[in-house]
Amino acid sequence: MAKIFIVEDNPDIIHSTTQELNKWQHDVITVNNWQNIANEILATNPDLVLFDITLPTFDGFYWIQEVRKHSQVPIIVISAAEIDTNVMHAVAAGADDYIMKPFAMTVLLAKIQALLRRNKQTADAEEIMWDHNSFNPLTNILTNENGTAQLTPTEGSMLQVLLSHRNKTVSKEQLLQWLWQGGKYLNENTLNVNISRLRTKLSTIGLRQCIHTERGLGYRLVENNE
Known part of the structure; x- marks a missing residue:
């Protein structure tokens, strides 16, 4: 309930x-x-x-x-x-x-x-560490030496998906499937806006470049801003 x-x-x-x-x-x-x-x-x-x-x-x-x-x-x-x-x-x-x-x-x-x-x-997940970054799935707070970024539930879930496939390309179709039941009631533009908003928040703690766009394929989270 x-x-x-x-x-x-x-x-x-x-x-x-x-x-x-x-x-x-x-x-x-x-x-x-x-x-x-x-x-x-x-x-x-x-x-x-x-x-x-x-x-x-x-x-x-x-x-x-x-x-x-x-x-x-x-x-x-x-x-x-x-x-x-x-x-x-x-x-x-x-x-x-x-x-x-x-x-x-x-x-x-x-x-x-x-x-x-x-x-x-998300609430049942454990804290996720990568490079010098720490993400708390319960609070949706991302922390590193540059400060903290507060993510929304959708942004936090999106980051978790990308982190679980680190250095691998995640297609837009996969993201829609995992986050929004296949995107039946949403369009690709909604996903693009969420990615853009997530990047903006990541940029406040020096992580603007950690999400790469693989043109025509999807998105990939990389380590050390490769």
């Missing part, structure tokens, strides 16, 4: 989603104060957040960024907006996955279970 926070102002969607999640014995929390969304999420410490984009106050992108300043809770964005024009913005803001309205409840449940399962596997 998980605790799921729903940031949505449509009462019909709240009702139907809550009913379905309750069937799976998940607890559901909703917004009380639209001016204080981020603090409410932090105070309740949910296992996962469902975020609408169009909200009574600031949009979902703003609130996701506010949450990400203090929490790495898995986030799924739910929006009626066109996926091609908004998925990049959602991912850049810190979302881990994306679904469009109207959506089938089975698809939403599949995404929720995938993120919860991935998070549990």
Whole structure:
């Protein structure tokens, strides 16, 4: 059973989603104060957040960024907006996955279970060392002599996949399969944005060049910035 926070102002969607999640014995929390969304999420410490984009106050992108300043809770964005024009913005803001309205409840449940399962596997993993770097899968914190980088759950999972295949090329198809159930509900652009965001965070501790792009093949994590 998980605790799921729903940031949505449509009462019909709240009702139907809550009913379905309750069937799976998940607890559901909703917004009380639209001016204080981020603090409410932090105070309740949910296992996962469902975020609408169009909200009574600031949009979902703003609130996701506010949450990400203090929490790495898995986030799924739910929006009626066109996926091609908004998925990049959602991912850049810190979302881990994306679904469009109207959506089938089975698809939403599949995404929720995938993120919860991935998070549990991450929490059970041991600290990973390579070169002079240390990655904690539980906190998604990467540390070396240059400082620390806080990764999101998706970025942390992506780094773990690349680390487990160190110096080997991991295809985009493999990453989509391992991270997003084959990418059935995501496109390759989402993966590219996540890689770019991960590289940006790695660059803050001197690791910008550790992920190589193998053109037409995929990505490879190398040691010592080869």
